[in-house]
Amino acid sequence: MVPLSYYLVLGAVLFSCGVVGFLFKRNLIAIFLSIELMLNGVNLSFVAFAAHWHRLSGQVFVFFVMVVAAAEAAVGLAIIIAVYRTRETLNVDKVNLLKL
């Protein structure tokens, strides 16, 4: 039997990897993939808690997180396509119209 804390640590490591990617990646799509990685780390914590406390609510929350992630991916990728069409680049350092 694997203790609950191991699952939480794995989720924390995945979340931290997502934070690293979000901060350091320069490609818009890679940043978006890092956000998905963070969502996966949180999902793992939800499922681990659901199994630990014998409550199914955690798994239902995972379902909702997945729905929100799908909606976010659709809208975000549409925004990325629109950005690429106007700026001809995916590098976040070159998308600086709102910068002072």
Next chain:
Amino acid sequence: MQQLLFFLFAAICVAGAINLLAQRHPISSALSLIVVMGSLAVIYLLLGAEFVAAIQLIVYAGAIMVLFVFVIMLLNAGEEERTPGSRVAWLFGYPAVAILAGLLTWVFLHGGRQVAGAVPLGGPLAASAGSLESAADAGTAVNIGRLLFHDFLLPFEVTSVLVLIAIMGAVVLARRGEE
């Protein structure tokens, strides 16, 4: 056996996550994220969450990642180039994130018992955890569906509105302006 499977797939998971960071081409990052999601599905199965494991593979690794790969290929995204702006982030970010991961690991492994006044993980749920019958907490589609359409009916309907708005927003955003 369960521990062996957990450590095997946890190692694959972390390796995939690190590979996502190390790869410079977006399509390699996307494929390693699929590896992470697939091994997470096995870990969900270990936790007894069969429905979530299936949904993870079908919706996440299937639908969402296909969308990502499709957009990467549509935009013909090349390798990312490093810029001077990211040097500062490299310098300060890695220690900060290492501290974050180390702190979370320490708290989870020690249960936060050393911290004065800390509430144990789960708190009020701990008292009633044993009272549920074992058949009702298996993560099958029947049990999840019963919970989803009784207790969580209103959030479920709200998510359908969210998805509808997302569809319309995606169409409006990605449409070519008529000029």
